Amino acid sequence: MILKNAKLYGQKGLWSIEIKEGEISRIIPADQPISINDKVIDLTGKIVLPPFIEPHIHLDYVLTAGTPRWNQSGTLFEGIQCWSERKLVVKETKEDIKNRALKALKMQMKHGVQYVRTHVDTTDPSLLGLQALLEVKEEVKSWMDVQIVAFPQEGIYAYPKGDELLEEALIMGADVVGGIPHYEFTREDGVQSVKKSFELAYKYGKMVDIHCDEIDDEQSRFLEVVAAEAYKLGMGELVTASHTTAMGSYNDAYTYKLFKLLKQSNINFVSLPKANLHLQGRFDSYPKRRGLTRVKELLQSDINVCFGLDSIMDPWYPLGNGDLLRVVEVGLHACQMTGYNDIVTALNLITVNGAKTLNMKESYGLTVGNQANLVVLDTDSEYEAIRCQSSILYSIRNGEVLVETIPAEVKVNIPTFTK
Incomplete structure (x- = not known):
């Protein structure tokens, strides 16, 4: 296969991308000769870029909103309570969980996602969700890469034997160790839970992804504990702090000190704009906080940040369809990142x-020798891709077309009036 007249994301000029045996074999200027024996797709200047990555979702929760009841307050804590109640009254099978997760993954695939990190609740003695997602991971590997985070939703120490269940999940095959220190009973338990997550990650050779300070409380400061542990152990590149919404309420003097540690630690951040705009600020009257971490300032400090969806119709977020471009658009507005350079690099x-x-x-990116995993947007402009929410023309995996969109044709008839 040859993708002719492709605009590479962030670059000038047009290119031809040659794909052989599922790999990118050549990337050459579009005016150079190409093989006439290959299938040729003329992209007419459309943008080609690596597939979208969903860094934070809960596939065991998807499509469960309203059972056993709706989260009426919209708070994180009522969402956790709804989920706890659901586990008592809804006797789901492994197949039920798998079917919901597969529906969500297919939604994401349609929107150009080929890589997903999912958190899976381990505060369940049966670990049924983990069993289901481990099977899903294997079943979808030809069209989606899935990483699984062992996530103690109700706490490592706040839930009976939560630490033992977390370790069992890692032995079963989870890829990443999770945590939720701000939900533990005390500050001391929260700090200990972070240390436990790192201890298990070190023991089993896993990455770390902590639900960290997802609260509007300016005194919730577990991020410093996560960053300090990552720094001391030299694990920063393998560590992610998800949400960190309390940072939006920290005073600037403390944040100045914190950023020095964050930079030294080299940890990653995941911000979930749509979900946290929905969840945070619920205890405020007015003015209401945006409830997001300091995305703009982190990026300006050369600290890695990515965006994710978090939820698709679950007790924490009643909407969502797997479209990350919509997440980017919302996030740019919420973080006041609507300068031109912010938009074209979004x-x-x-x-x-x-x-x-x-x-x-x-293993990721449009590089010769990498697997031919890529998406094509229906635009020739990075700016227009965000402004117009361009559709996915093609999603290609190992040189095979996964998704192809035929753009709608819209006819506009402007009436003329005569006297």
Whole structure:
């Protein structure tokens, strides 16, 4: 296969991308000769870039909103309570969980996603969700790479034997160790839970991804604990702090000190703009906080940040369809990142930055020798891709077309009036 007249994301000029045996074999200027024996797709200047990456979603929760009840307050804590109640009254089978997860993954695939990191609740003695997602990971590997985070939703120490279940999940095959220190009973338990996550990651050779300070409390400061542990152990590139919404409420003097540690630690950040705009600020009257971490300032400090969706119709977020471009648009507005340079580089937030977070930098990207995994947007402009929310023309995996979109044809008839 040859993709002719391709505009490479962030670059000038037009190129031809030659794909052989599932790999990118050559990238050459479009005016150079190409093989006439290959299938040729003329992209007419459309943007080609690596596939989108979903760095943070809960596939065991998807499509469960409203059972056993709706989250009426919209708070994180009522969402956790709804989920806890659901586990008591809804006797789901492994097949039920798998079917919901597969539906969500297909939604994401349609929107150009080929890499997903999913958190899976381990505060369940049966670990049924983990069993289901381990099977899903294997079943979809031809069209989607999935990383699984063992996530103690109700706490490592706040839930009975939560630490033992977390370790069992890692033995079963989870890729990443999770945590939720701000949900533990005390500050001391929260600090200990972070240390436990790192202890298990070191023991089993896993990455770390902590739900960290997802609260509007300016005194919730577990991020410093995560960053300090990552720095001391030299694990920064393997560590992710997700949410960190409390940082939006920290005073600037403390944040100045914190950023020095964050930079030294080399950890990654995941921001979930749509979900946290929905969840945070619920206890405020007015003015209401935006409830997001300091994305703009982190990026300006050369600290890695990516965007994710978090939820698709679950107790924490009642909407969502797997479209990360919509997440980017919302995030740029919420973070006041609507300068031109912010806009034309915004796709980094769901591509290369996510690849760094998932620790897959070497295998990801439009590089000769890499697997031919890529997407084509229906635009020739990075700016227009964001402004117009361009559709995915093609999603290609190992040189095979996964998704092809036929753009709608819209006819506009402007009436003329005569007196």
